Amino acid sequence: MTVKSRISTCLWFDDDGEAAANFYVSLFPCSRIVSVTRYGDGALMPKGTAMLTRFELDGASLAALNGGPHFKLTEAASLVALCDTQAEIDRLWSALTANGGAxxxxxxxKDRFGLSWQIIPSMLDEAMADPARAARVMSAVMQMSKIDLAAIEHAAKG
Structure with missing residues (x-):
């Protein structure tokens, strides 16, 4: 039996949440826009502007709220993309840092919408499980901006 989670993450955007959601679903397999609720007359934003965009990223349930400039995204919350290959790391890194990302x-x-991401290899937890390997792996990771999977694998092997 498949159980659908009743827990979801809501991300606050000034006014570009729908654009962000559409961008994110274009990057990940098994992703889609679930629904868009729009502002009506006399609301915070102009009529027809997306208020809440519900979307799924590779099975994870998220929402993008256009709530105005009251709150900002920070590094205190980030999305983590676990990647199996260097090609996947490179593809996501390039897409998410393009057009104003950093x-x-x-x-x-940080992507062009201000959302923080961690683009990391799916094998990182395993590589960090052994304390002797963990020190070498962490030392390698601390030297990196974009993750170099081969360098992490080399550090894990010692």
Whole structure:
């Protein structure tokens, strides 16, 4: 039996939540816009502007709220994309840092909408499980902006 989660993440945007959601679903397989609720007459935003865009990213349920300039996205919350290959890391990194996005350190970046992401290899938890390997892996990761999967694998092997 498939159980649908009743927990979802809501991301606050000034006025470009629908554009952000459409961009994000274009990047990940098994992703889609679920629904868009629009503002009506006399609302916070002009009539017809998206108020809440519900979407799924590779099975994760999220919502993008256009709520105006009252709250800003920060690095205190980020989306984590687990990648199996360097090609997948490279593709997501390029797309998410394009058009005003900004790279950070250790696989972190901020996209053009201001949302923070961690683009990391799916094998990272396993590589960090052994304390002896963890120190080497962490040392390698701390030198990186975009993750270099081969360098992490090399550090894990010692």
């Amino acid at each position: 790279p950070s350190r250790c696989g972190w970046l």
